[in-house]
Amino acid sequence: MTLLEAILLTVITASTPLLIAAIGELVAERAGVLNLGVEGMMIMGAAAGIAVAITTGSSAAGVAAAILAGMALAAIFALLVLGLATNQVAAGLALAIFGLGLSGVVGAPFVGVPREGIGKIAVPWLSEIPFLGPVLFRQDPFVYASFALVIGVAWFLGRTRAGLVLRACGESAAAAHALGFKVLRIRFLALLFGGACAGLAGAYLSLVLTPFWTSGMTSGRGWIALAIVVFASWLPWRAVAGAYLFGGVTILQLHAQGAGVPVPPQAMAALPYVITILALVLIMRARGGGSAAPAALGTPFVPDR
Amino acid sequence: MPSGSARILSAETPLLEARRLTRRFGALVANDAIDLAVRAGEAHALLGENGAGKSTLVKMLYGLLQPDAGQVLWRGAPAALPDPRAARALGVGMVFQHFSLFDAMSVAENVALALDVPEPLPRVAERLAAVSSAYGLPLEPAREVWRLSVGERQRVEIVRCLMQDPRLIILDEPTSVLTPQEAEGLFGTLDRLRAEGRAVLYISHKLEEVRRLCEAATILRGGKVVAACDPRAESAASLARMMVGAEVGAARRADRGDAGPVRLSVHALSLPPDEPHGIGLHDVSLDLRAGEVLGIAGVAGNGQDALFAALSGERAAPAADRIILDGAAVGREDISARRRRGGAFVPEERLGHAAAPAFRLSENALLAGHATEGFAPGGLVRRSRLLGFVDRVTAAFDVRKGPRDPEARALSGGNLQKFVVGREILRGPRLLVVCQPTWGVDAGAAQVIRQAILDLARGGAAVLVISQDLDELLEITDRIAVIFHGRLSAATPTGWTTREEIGLLMGGAATAEAT
Structure with a gap:
């Protein structure tokens, strides 16, 4: 395996959890709900995933538990912002803090317990292609899942009636309600999908990337996923670009540090965040200051029955 | 759909009938035992001032609100309207006053969203083109709504409604945002719809328009039906009298010399x-x-x-x-x-631009007058001066409110408008710039405001x-x-x-x- 192949492989593994979490949040935001608690849902997924995987010995059960944990937290958030119409920013921040705290409790018995990570799957034939094969088609199932999610969500939002209705709820809840759509139910389902994706992204961290539990192991990836949604201007394919930009810079700065580039390591470690902020600013400027955000994003909706 | 109805209709059975329909919001009775009958092929006007209960009534007829008492009959049979879908299935269509369109989506997507039987987008675009040309409402299916003029947006709303083949079309103040020519075009379309036997329930403030267009009218005041009449046999003045319950005069123009x-x-x-x-x-x-x-x-x-x-x-x-x-x-x-140079400015949006909703009237007076009225000498607010100013505005412009100094959002639209206009006029400005001075204000308050503007100009502003x-x-x-x-x-x-x-x-x- 060449160095280039190795770098590309690590870029993919660094980008995949960001992409999965971002695509889930993207769907929730297109329905008009801003869930800032991605970090909390993600780390609960990581904790529940490793806990169940170690207890049962089954990776599949771990993944399922991670998804359910993310959805459970999303359901709590939905109860607050949809059922009680509380402020979405405040509730989202609370959810992030709550998830970080609770995950520490759930994960405590499993600190430092080593575990075999989920292996990679080689796609027959395609993985034999020189260079591209090992990079693209000898990956773990999460990588394939992330691209299946992007394709699925892009198709759903752009081509299906249900996706159109979901976008309508994000553009104007009152108008969608006036047409007779169940805005709160649609937003609830979108939030659950976002929670499931965040949980799955968490499982990737604790079951594949670093297959053991340490508290706070998401280390801000949930927040980056939120930034990627804005970066992507709420379009699924651009989320791929955003996730891989951030993941790519993360890995490249590691290699640069390894190669002895004379820059303080702290500055290097900050580079992905700086690059992401720069890219966001440049995109906003190029768009002339306007926003591509769903018009009703973050606005609570209370049907007047 | 009409073919599905086995009931034999006599000519006298109304298409839609509301019987003693009642809806309360807390202590407020928005609709109090409303009776209404709309016949097939009829253009029926629903008249009333702001807050008379027109919107509440049509929302119930369209399934957006549930009545507390009373019932709706469709072709003589009791009908349940739990949601707009049920209303559309009966044959009720609605064109909203504040457009319920999605700006970021195309015309075809907006129409597709309103169809109860899903159709693929290309088919929708095709049907849309057919309906829009049949009724003289030209539209481009692929255009995004934010690119459209207000008149075109209304066409989208109407075409969207017609795609459901409704028997009764409810229009909520459709001409308030149209040019006179666009309004003429709309009347042409409505005539055509009636010729096809569809009924139109028409909500408007514009009485001349109602007299020209409608052959029946129901007039609401304070949530009750106060009259049902044939508007063609009435004058605009007599209709206004029934709506307001008092004479409404026009603002008096003073003869002025040269400017x-x-x-x-x-x-x-x-x-x-x-x-x-x-x-x-x-x-x-x-x-x-x-x-x-x-x-x-x-x-x-x-x-x-x-x-x-x-x-x-x-x-x-x-x-x-x-x-x-x-x-x-x-x-x-x-x-x-x-x-400070004598300018006074009243923006269009009274709640949120002219006045901060959660601030008291005195605080809103301070926001507008801090530079000129000496409300805060040395940076300290003088509450007594503010309250005195609020009292003067209240007296001069007949602002009706409960407490002496309520929050701006507690006032009705007309009273708040009188306050924000009065707040500027009472300062005796040399220049007044006012946007939409009487938008959504009832006839009595509008007359007060217009008179004040004329008097200010006569005084040399x-x-x-x-x-x-x-x-x-x-x-x-x-x-x-x-x-x-x-x-x-x-x-x-x-x-x-x-x-x-x-x-x-x-x-x-x-x-x-x-x-």
Whole structure:
């Protein structure tokens, strides 16, 4: 395996959890709900995933538990912002803090317990292609899942009636309600999908990337996923670009540090965040200051029955 | 659908009938035992002032609200309307007053969303083209809604409603945002719909329009039916009397001599739009004399906001000499500096722009008058002065409120409007710029406000009225100019022009030579 192949492989593994979490949040935001608690849902997924995987010995059960944990937290958030119409920013921040705290409790018995990570799957034939094969088609199932999610969500939002209705709820809840759509139910389902994706992204961290539990192991990836949604201007394919930009810079700065580039390591470690902020600013400027955000994003909706 | 109905209809059975329909919101009875009958092929007007209960009633007929008591009959049989879907399945369609369109989506997507039986988008676009050409409502299916004019948006709403093949079409104040010519086009479409045997339930404030269009009317006041009549046999004045329950006079114009010297002068003012889909100003010039009321007509969204922002100082002009007030170049000055020079400004949106909703009236008075009225000498607020000012506005403009100093949002729209206009007029300004002075205000309050504007001008102030209400402008202005796509036409004396001429300018005709 060449160095280039190795770098590309690590870029993919660094980008995949960001992409999965971002695509889930993207769907929730297109329905008009801003869930800032991605970090909390993600780390609960990581904790529940490793806990169940170690207890049962089954990776599949771990993944399922991670998804359910993310959805459970999303359901709590939905109860607050949809059922009680509380402020979405405040509730989202609370959810992030709550998830970080609770995950520490759930994960405590499993600190430092080593575990075999989920292996990679080689796609027959395609993985034999020189260079591209090992990079693209000898990956773990999460990588394939992330691209299946992007394709699925892009198709759903752009081509299906249900996706159109979901976008309508994000553009104007009152108008969608006036047409007779169940805005709160649609937003609830979108939030659950976002929670499931965040949980799955968490499982990737604790079951594949670093297959053991340490508290706070998401280390801000949930927040980056939120930034990627804005970066992507709420379009699924651009989320791929955003996730891989951030993941790519993360890995490249590691290699640069390894190669002895004379820059303080702290500055290097900050580079992905700086690059992401720069890219966001440049995109906003190029768009002339306007926003591509769903018009009703973050606005609570209370049907007047 | 009519074919599905086995019931034999006598000519007398109404298509839709409401019997003793009642709806309460807390202590307020919005609809109190309303009776209404609409026959097939009939244009039926629903009249009433703001807050009379018209919107509540039609929301119940469309399944958006549930009645507390009473029932709805469709072709003589009781009908349950748990949601709009059920109403549409019966054959009730609704065109909303505030457009319920999704700006970021295409026309076809907007229409597809409203179809209860899902259809693939290309099919929707095809059917849409067919329906829109059949009814003379031209539309491009692939265009995004934010690119459309207000009139075109309304066409989308109507076509969307017609795609369901409704037997009863509810229109909520459809002409309030249209030019006279666009309104004529709409009437043509409605005549055609009635000829096909469809009924129209028509909500409007415009009584002449109702008299021309409708053969039956139900009049609401305070949530009750006060009269049912044939509007063709009534006069506009008698209809207004039934709506308000009292005589409504027109504002009295005083005979004035020649207007005084030029007080406000705008030269070749251009401003870029302040949002991606907005409209800026292009080369706008005007002169406004002391003692004169100048009207700016135009359909909403043609640059009125930018013009108001530039005149008030919310947005600075590109150069100071673009705006001259009493000989001083004020284009770069902010709103407080212009107020100190005798300017007074009333924006269009009363709650959120003219007044902070959660602030008390006294605090809102402070926001507008801190620079000029000595409310806060040395930076300390004098509550007694503020309350005294609020009391003076209340007395002079008959602002009806419970407590002495309530929060702005606790006032009804008409009373808050009287307060925000009165707040400026009572300062005795030399220049008043007012946007939509009587929008959504009932007839009595509107008359108070218009009279105050005329009296202010008679006292020697210069007044600029930006309004979409052409009748209002024709009533109170001395000269009228029209704004279209950020360009302002030359002002003509109000007596020399006609509704048709202004309407053409509002629709964009002849703007080339006007600039």
